Amino acid sequence: MAKAKSAFVCTECGAEYRKWQGQCSSCQEWNTLSEVHLASARPGGGTAPGRSGYTGDLSREVIDLGNVDLSEVPRMSSTFAEFDRVLGGGLVPGSAVLLGGNPGAGKSTLLLQTACKLAQQRRILYVTGEESLSQVAMRAHRLQLPTNGLKMLAETSVETILAVSEREKPEILVIDSIQTMHLEDISSAPGGVAQVRESAAALTRFAKKTNTVLLLVGHVTKDGSLAGPKVLEHMIDASLLLEGGADSRFRTLRGQKNRFGAVNELGVFAMLEQGLKEVKNPSAIFLSRQEEQAPGSLVMVVWEGTRPILVEVQALVDESALGNPRRVAVGVDQNRLAMLLAVLNRHGGLFTGDQDVFLNVVGGVKVLETSADLAVLLAVVSSLQNRALPKELVVFGEVGLSGEIRPVPSGQERIAEAAKHGFLRAIVPRANAPKQAPRGMEVIAVDKLSDALDAL
Template sequence: MPKNKSIFVCQECGYESNGWLGKCPSCNSWNTFTEEIQDSSMDLKKKNVFFDVKPVNINDIEVENEERYSTGISEMDRVLGGGIVKGSLVLVGGDPGIGKSTLILQICNSIKTNSKVVYISGEESIKQIKIRADRLGVRNPNLLMVSETNFKAIQVVCEREKPALIVVDSIQTMFNEELSSAPGSVSQVREITAGLMRIAKTNNIAIFIIGHVTKEGALAGPRVLEHMVDTVLYFEGERHLSYRILRAVKNRFGSTNEIGIFEMKDIGLIEVENPSMLMISDRKENVPGSVIVSSLEGTRPMLIEIQALVCPTNFGMPRRMATGIDYNRITLLMAVLEKRVGMQLHNYDAYVNVVGGLKLDEPACDLGVVGAIASSFRNKPVDMSTVLIGEVGLTGEVRAINQIDKRVIEAARMGFKNCVVPAGNMKAIKQIKELKEINIIPVENVVEALSILL
């Protein structure tokens, strides 16, 4: 009988080695290798398997429309691309205490289906889940609770109940007794995720997996975990703040740029239907360094306030700090202001902040950042009723952006009177029929824009 072989596996990326290594050659992480026993008898069984696979002509394949059902939460449906797809495998990750289990439990209560929903918890007992369910007002008669960590037992429950939705909380607590490694290891996570995927595809059951994240903010476990599932959602936000953002970073059935915004309250997570009003509601009047930009998250336009503070430095090297926006982008735009506009910023500290905890990564907000920095430097406020939209190039030009119609319509809907846009977008703006009572100001470069704003 062959002996079992011992291998060492990196718990960050899944790299395998015959011996222990201090530093992983794949992901460069230190002290992440753990020993796992490889069962040789399983390899012998696999060698004797015979497969008879017949290929199918692509023109003979009949495809029906994707079967979806609503979660009952419009923000969640938006991020998923219209609802839950039957047979899909969805991974939800986020920091501890951010509200992942609360969100999924609310989905189990409001989901638009008459079939059973099974909630499998490996971290809490069913009585602990019941306490949270009572606080959230969960009363779905089709919701079944299971407290189990053995994957074989979970398979039996799924085959017997045949639910429409299965929730696994969390994947790091589940184990397969055929593997000798501990729960949460790379082998366990990879094997159990593959088993859940087979259950989802074979029985046409949607499965939600809740996953932990590392201290760097990435999902714990091997990267192959994200490749195996159909959808990867990140639940973001500060635990000490009330607002949460649900972001799709992978979605085989919808856009990967959509976000959903929630507010954490005593009764659970409440949808924020008008995020533009939320982001600009506390804005102070006539304050230098504050501007409004129109950003696009997926298909949703949002008005966001950008604040800047520019003050003389007390050291030889001025400080540059950015929150919610790329630091390198701030440095680049300040260089444009120095070279093309003539602002002597090399002796000034600069601090830029995106209000509300959002992260802006699209270049359409460049003109807003430039306007906020220039406003603070000259100590002149930008008109409260003006929205800035545009990308700034290294030569100081304001370049055209995509989907200008949605951005301008959102600004008009929120009652803004002026909208500074790139001159290259004027042809598309003239075709917008919904525009009323808003003045469109086209600009070609940064100097022209600042002469209008300040």
């Protein structure tokens, strides 16, 4: 018999070695290498390609790219319009979707609601590795979900899950969570780099072969990134992140990778007693403002995926009692805030070097685009001067290092969204100014930061 091949894999970083050694050369950790038995690459006994020739399977047909069938793959709705939006239109048969998030964000709740509703007309297998079947049933009863028709399995062995799936032939397979799954051939503990990688690879191969939708729940590390090897994000087709703290009613579902749709889509949910409920008009919930306008508060228009969203940004500028003033930003990049304050000093004539600056985006939204630059600076100026801005004012625009106001994508749609919510004035980059402003709305086009300050 041929000797079984094996390799030694680091459980911390996933690096592979041909023989055991005490320290991993990649991550410098000690005693983290574990032996992994490798399956034979050619069970049929074929010879590897080389000088001696190749005697394996030659029946594979090479096809021209222009002859590939372009008929669109039918999608399945998840019963949540916001979930479908982030997925790019729905669940694609044969795809692998990884859903990550902090503990308590609602990952299992979202997938359980989706599975219970879809189980009324489709075959679904829900595999739980973290909870017992009674715990899942209690949660489904508390959320008042239909439980008839949903096939459940409490198992952590990937071999057993694949055998049951071959028998049940589900259209959708839910794994909660991938960090609890393990393969018998790998000696490391569940949750390790080698176990997560090989378990996900085996489940993904099954999904591709049987045209099954695979939904994986993934844990995140303390810095917010998905736990496990980085290759896990390369194997799956879509990587989604459910954000939102335990003290917030709202959850945002953001796409980080999607082979079947846009990667920057955003879905908004509200956590209620009956579980997650989608929010169809996110701008309304992020604009729950007070009757009396306070200094440092301003509304901006950000673009998330295919729609504009109105959010409120708040700034607080106070005299610092320390030699090194603080710069605290929640919802925006802190380094970008420091850069914008330098632009304000150089091209706006307002010095904040001896002031503490605190910035917050209301509702827990994380703004990733640069269209919030102008709104951030004007909110800082409002707090610094202790003068409230008009309540009917909305602002967007990117600020350059030389003080110029640069245009942003989809400017016309942003202005239309603001007008729809009753805003009467808008300060926008000149290149985004429409030829004809919406009825009842005044659009002020600016080229430089000094023009925006004068417009106030």
